[in-house]
Amino acid sequence: MERAYGPSVRRRRLNARLRGYREQTGETTGQVAKALGWQQTKVSKIETGERRKVSVDELNALLDYYGEHDPAVREALHECARLGNQRGWWSKYRDLLPSGLPDFEVEASVIKTYECQVIPGLMQTPDYAEAIFRANLVRSNDEIVKRVDSRMKRQAVLNRVDPPEYWAILDEAALRRIVGSREVMIQQLRHLTHMAARHNVHISVLPFSEGAHPATIGSFVIMEFTDPMDASIGYVETPTSSVYVEEERDLLVLNTMFSGAQGTGLSPARSLGFINEIIESLEE
Template identity: 80%
Template sequence: MQPTYSPSVRRRRLNAQLRKYREARGETTAVVAKKLGWQQTKVSKIETGERKKVTPEDLDALLNYYKVDDPEMRASLHECARLGNQRGWWSKYRDLLPSGLPDFEAEASVIKTYECQVIPGLLQTPAYAEAIFRANLVRSDEEIAKRLEGRMKRQEILNRVDPPEYWVIVDEAALRRVVGSRGVMVQQLRHLTHMAARHNINISVLPFEEGAHPATVGSFVIMEFPDPMDASIGHVETPTSSLYVEGDHELAQLNTIFAGAQGSALSPARSLAFINDVIQALEE
């Protein structure tokens, strides 16, 4: 069975800790590399994650140089290096999920998302998701089927015994836009009302009548993790690529934007009533 943890989160944790050890000594990657008899790029690529595999020997050399004597910490970092080399379930969809977003969703304890165009992927029904994929007319049936399988697999994190806390702000436009057909849309919106009943899911609607709001810049996701060694990360998707936001200042800005949008949105209870009104209008 393939692991459900995230290799990228493990690698990110390892890289960040090694960088902290080096910076605590006030040394550059060039100095560390020279002391170990390595190329300077080797140390920098380990810290940035460009080097996908960190061998036990290389890790021990770095930890010995940094004088990390705590056996529990050393064991933890070796475990990060070992698990970081393994692949989760999403590896088979890597060509269709190039952003690696499931890597981080798999271990997030809190996921916050603002979506301005469509229903968030984690809350999409199969029929709705398929209609979204078919909007790109160059995709084959085989590719669409594989994308749909991957999206449904992603949603399993919400069905875990310990699911992440999921905060969703969805623009009214995503509720009004009829995707697939009126029947597909009604089914999708009813699914939202069912998911909103879960203790870990909070859905807020940002109505048109609010006018301009802090999140007019576009859709984004913020993920937080239970381990204090794992810093929060933001994700912004564009038509051609994905951008990860990791800087403290940038993350603070994203959280401020999310909080502002949340302040402009309806409460979860009023949002549920709003969604039911949209359903009723579609069924008339």
């Protein structure tokens, strides 16, 4: 299967490299802009990603100014600029999907998620996902169909030949809440057991009996990337918006919370047994 590219990841990589070049010179964005005959805002917006498109001539001008003449490096950065302008399959669902999330998922080498209320989207069955979306009574049938379709397409990231390592910590509440019906829930939990058999999927259950734990603040996702130029990024969704966490100290907080919750939870083997016990209780 052809590998998808995440435009947001490529733009971050290009922006970070250009910002790094400038910082090595000790110059401000205003000084660089003046030397190139540009507006100061042009350089700053390229570095922050506010300017989504960087032309071939603009990139060449910056690389020449910073003294980057290595052909391989220049071609790699031009590829980042080109791919950063492309659209992934998710662009047609832009109004339905979490803002930019698939951009990062398709390029992540590691995805870590803690979910306290529902099964994570990357492991939901179609019927379970539909029931989740129908819980919002203001959605039309057509919108629900599109939302389920987009969620199933997102899951392709775990089906690749080179899938990311996926670490999921599930609160017991997410496993016991009956979503849709008992039959839908049994099917969903069985799907979790099948996912747990994959070499790249690791599921840990955080049982009620453990009481308070480091991740009681709520659900979140952390994504890591192979390329050292791509810093890790966190994702937190709220009822009205989504927030990306990029500051190193904030990511440290999320990673500490994840590690603490993982240490509190059951091992993958015990978690599988726990899920099977819930399935049996639903089948009685």
